[in-house]
Amino acid sequence: xxxxxxxxxPGGTYFFTVxxxxxxxxxxxxRHIDTLRRVVASVKSRHPFRxxxxxxxxxxxxxxxxLPPGDADFATRWRLIxxxxxxxxxxxxxxxxxxxxxxxxxxxxxxxxEHLIRDEADYRAHMDxxxxxxxxxxxxxxxxxxxxxxxxxxxxxxxxPHDWAGGEELVLGYED
Numbered sequence: 001x002x003x004x005x006x007x008x009x010p011g012g013t014y015f016f017t018v019x020x021x022x023x024x025x026x027x028x029x030x031r032h033i034d035t036l037r038r039v040v041a042s043v044k045s046r047h048p049f050r051x052x053x054x055x056x057x058x059x060x061x062x063x064x065x066x067l068p069p070g071d072a073d074f075a076t077r078w079r080l081i082x083x084x085x086x087x088x089x090x091x092x093x094x095x096x097x098x099x100x101x102x103x104x105x106x107x108x109x110x111x112x113x114e115h116l117i118r119d120e121a122d123y124r125a126h127m128d129x130x131x132x133x134x135x136x137x138x139x140x141x142x143x144x145x146x147x148x149x150x151x152x153x154x155x156x157x158x159x160x161p162h163d164w165a166g167g168e169e170l171v172l173g174y175e176d
């Protein structure tokens with residue numbers, strides 16, 4: 001088993017990738033986007049965090065969140081988001097015997113990927129990555145056409161132009 005270590009930094013700003021267990025041909029997240037939004041809002045009200053960027057794709061999501069000063073517990077937030085979303089859905093997924101024995105659903109991959117944002121350049125690169133991801137995956141040709149993203153709010157606040165990444169850019173160097 002790998003010796004995986006998480007970066008616990010109180011008040012830190014983190015980039016996350018969170019995947020469904022079954023990614024191929026799965027549109028569960030966008031099909032149940034309102035449920036996901038409600039669950040995130042509920043967890044956010046009990047365990048505050050600031051959302052800088054968020055993009056929900058059919059079978060995974062990317063986000064950048066900032067934790068309050070003195071708080072490094074992003075793991076509880078993800079556990080509650082994943083659990084709340086899963087519990088809101090009827091049990092229709094296939095579950096391994098191990099998951100059944102543990103009382104687990106077969107909706108999400110057990111883990112998630114996090115990256116502690118180091119500086120302004122790192123922040124900007126990850127903000128762009130979150131928002132261009134639907135284009136990278138061929139879901140739309142322009143970032144502004146993807147409805148499940150904070151891009152629209154950031155355009156309203158003047159942080160991105162509406163036509164940013166309008167489809168002629170090359171999307172290089174990133175893999176999910």
